[in-house]
Amino acid sequence: MTLRPASRLRRASVLILLVVAACGGAQTSNTTPSAITYVAPEDLAPPYPDLDPQQIAAGEALYRTYCATCHQTDLSGEPNWKTPKADGTYPAPPHDSSGHTWHHPDALLVQIVREGIDVPGTSMPTFGDKLTDPEIQSIIEYLKSSWGPDERAAQWQVTWQQTRR
Ligand code: HEC
Numbered sequence: 001m002t003l004r005p006a007s008r009l010r011r012a013s014v015l016i017l018l019v020v021a022a023c024g025g026a027q028t029s030n031t032t033p034s035a036i037t038y039v040a041p042e043d044l045a046p047p048y049p050d051l052d053p054q055q056i057a058a059g060e061a062l063y064r065t066y067c068a069t070c071h072q073t074d075l076s077g078e079p080n081w082k083t084p085k086a087d088g089t090y091p092a093p094p095h096d097s098s099g100h101t102w103h104h105p106d107a108l109l110v111q112i113v114r115e116g117i118d119v120p121g122t123s124m125p126t127f128g129d130k131l132t133d134p135e136i137q138s139i140i141e142y143l144k145s146s147w148g149p150d151e152r153a154a155q156w157q158v159t160w161q162q163t164r165r
Pocket residue numbers: 026063066067068069070071089090091092093099100101102109112113117119122123124125127139
């Protein structure tokens with residue numbers, strides 16, 4: 001694979017996307033990569049934008065009120081979050097770099113929080129009647145503030161690709 005003039009950051013984004021593609025999604029992180037995803041240079045997002053400290057602070061306060069009981073104040077999720085409980089449902093996953101949250105573009109994350117997740121019996125609530133979309137977005141910005149540069153770059157890439165269309 002030849003990458004024409006690309007910054008180190010952009011190269012990092014490509015590699016991260018390959019890892020994301022290999023993981024496939026929630027609860028399948030042990031899947032062996034079956035296909036190589038090539039991101040053409042023109043599809044690579046520009047460097048991810050800085051976060052707004054005020055938005056992060058607002059999101060943190062909302063997170064503590066509405067999300068921390070399950071996802072934990074330190075974003076680490078419930079213990080053994082990859083193992084189903086006796087009733088077959090999954091514990092609340094982490095929202096820091098160790099979870100899956102950063103695999104999803106902004107629009108999907110907002111939708112999950114607003115409308116819930118399509119998993120039978122899940123304890124993940126819907127928040128459409130309690131939080132506005134901008135409030136939900138501020139929570140997402142707070143989550144982003146805990147991610148490392150690789151997770152930020154990968155999540156920005158999928159967010160950017162989606163909004164560009
Ligand atoms: C009552 C417990 C509970 C509360 C409160 C809760 N969640 Fe969840 N959440 C869950 C569970 C459990 C899951 C896993 C869904 C599944 O697979 O069943 C989840 C999943 C998610 C996911 C999907 C993560 C992924 O990797 O796909 C997001 C995003 C999320 N929650 C965000 C939030 C936010 C933001 C709040 C607060 C506004 C919140 N949750 C409040 C229990 C909760």
